[in-house]
Amino acid sequence: MTLPGTKQRLLDAAERLFADEGFHNTSLRAITGRANVNLAAVNYHFGSKEALLDAVIERRLSPLNAVRRENLEAVRGEARDAGRRPKTEETLRAFIDPTLRFRESGPGAEAFITLLGRILAEPDASLRELFIRRIKPLFLLLFQILRESLPELDERTLFWRLQFVLGAMGHTMCWAGRFGELPEELPAPSVTTEALVRMLLDFLTAGLEAPCATTNE
Amino acid sequence: MTLPGTKQRLLDAAERLFADEGFHNTSLRAITGRANVNLAAVNYHFGSKEALLDAVIERRLSPLNAVRRENLEAVRGEARDAGRRPKTEETLRAFIDPTLRFRESGPGAEAFITLLGRILAEPDASLRELFIRRIKPLFLLLFQILRESLPELDERTLFWRLQFVLGAMGHTMCWAGRFGELPEELPAPSVTTEALVRMLLDFLTAGLEAPCATTNE
């Protein structure tokens, strides 16, 4: 059990600041200041500010994706063994549950989940790419399994419905820990992760399984 | 029919650049350059960069919100006159249809819709506030009508489901015109606004009307 080294302290500080203030609105000085580290350390250890963001993403996304992949493969495997189609809800849960629970996996993890939620809407294409590159294979796997779950949906409809799923999820990831920043006249929306997952699954499963208007072209 | 003046050219240029590159990643020089206007014009006409963003939002959000409000009031009024509850789908359509169609209302309008979609996930709280302040009354109206539509949902569940709706919508607004930037191995997702609205309504109506797990606390 050693104290966190310079590299890890930089990752922690950057993770928090990128999530709270945004990449372009966070200076290297703010990061190194929060990390109690010399200004030059970022470029020494990571090479550039953007490479630091990449490392922030890599550090936590890699294990998170491993769990999600395992879960998805398990759902597919069990369905195959039983000679049935994977259920929409268990497919979704395999993906969503570890994601939202990840917030509780330690300090900084909630900041990371917020960061992920926000990067989906990131205007700077080169920053978005850092994330897309690392998530695309998993996204394709999810798409593939959902296609098995919902063979009556045409591909384009499924594609867009999956986008709706990602949008709802990303928004939730941005805001799960941050009420009441927004609402005053609204019901106190504090909620356990358990209940949030339940609500998301109910909503998204129903949306994905909704009857489809005749394929329009 | 006059040529667009300095002020309007600045709004047009800023709208596009804020949507494409992000607020903090867009310099006043980039804006005035694109607008073919002197650097000092921004501060003369608007006072600051942030006030320029505010004006960009105000210009188009004001009429868009007026239409959405009118539609929502009409849905509520018709339901009351007929002595029934407003239907979830027509409530959603009153809000969503004008929003997505707004993209086609002129050059720059698609950039604006992208900008709106992105600002939901904006990390900089003071920028988010510019938008929240202008959307909150409409959001409360939507919440209120949906509560009439779905009286069997507890308030907290409805609140979160409405967040899921906003997330899916915002994500769609970000990406509606931008495929295929993302996908290569995926079905060409080009789609008419008509079909997109149809798909969103099918998905979100089913999600909102999904049976609710017993109220958990």
Place this chain on the structure above:
DNA sequence: GTCTATAGATTGATAGAC
């Protein structure tokens, strides 16, 4: 209203001593 010129602060990145 539009321009030039520039103040004044901050940025990401690097060179070189230790």
Place this chain on the structure above:
DNA sequence: GTCTATCAATCTATAGAC
């Protein structure tokens, strides 16, 4: 690996001539 010092570029904002 860590530090100081600094470069060169960029930024928002403003003063003042026209």
